[in-house]
Amino acid sequence: MTTEFKKETLEEFNEIVKRYPDKQAATIPALHLMQRDQGYITDEALEYIAGLLDLPVSTVHSTVTYYTMFYREEMGKYVIQVCSTLSCYILGSKNIVEHIEGRLGIKAGETTPDKKFSLIKVECLGACGTAPVIRINDDYHEDLTIEKVDEILDNLK
Numbered sequence: 729m730t731t732e733f734k735k736e737t738l739e740e741f742n743e744i745v746k747r748y749p750d751k752q753a754a755t756i757p758a759l760h761l762m763q764r765d766q767g768y769i770t771d772e773a774l775e776y777i778a779g780l781l782d783l784p785v786s787t788v789h790s791t792v793t794y795y796t797m798f799y800r801e802e803m804g805k806y807v808i809q810v811c812s813t814l815s816c817y818i819l820g821s822k823n824i825v826e827h828i829e830g831r832l833g834i835k836a837g838e839t840t841p842d843k844k845f846s847l848i849k850v851e852c853l854g855a856c857g858t859a860p861v862i863r864i865n866d867d868y869h870e871d872l873t874i875e876k877v878d879e880i881l882d883n884l885k
């Protein structure tokens with residue numbers, strides 16, 4: 729796997745950087761572009777971005793590891809993020825995690841052997857008013873029940 733942006737992605741990156749007062753401020757967009765291209769952020773990709781932004785590798789590493797939206801390893805086709813923060817927890821996120829673990833045969837933090845699903849617990853997804861909430865790739869699913877979770881997973885099978 730290459731660790732550099734594709735040619736068209738580099739052009740996109742150069743356009744994005746122009747919107748910021750300095751290029752270091754484009755760290756998160758740069759990481760999004762890399763993850764979009766490669767699926768996750770390798771050590772080599774992280775070093776490449778640090779070089780592009782004239783930042784220490786440790787700074788980019790800190791950003792990648794702070795945000796749960798950035799992945800450090802290959803993930804499944806569907807990444808299921810289950811909010812485990814207070815509102816969702818009180819309204820049953822623990823049961824949802826356990827139910828999904830049972831259905832997929834994996835634990836939170838793992839990916840199914842066929843690389844179809846990854847399951848991770850995350851902090852607040854910013855939709856506390858409709859807890860409990862999961863996010864699958866870019867889609868939010870709110871006001872969840874176990875039945876709704878089953879319906880969602882059935883539609884992804």
Ligand code: FES
Nearest residue numbers: 811816853855856
């Ligand atoms: S606590 Fe779950 S979305 Fe905020």
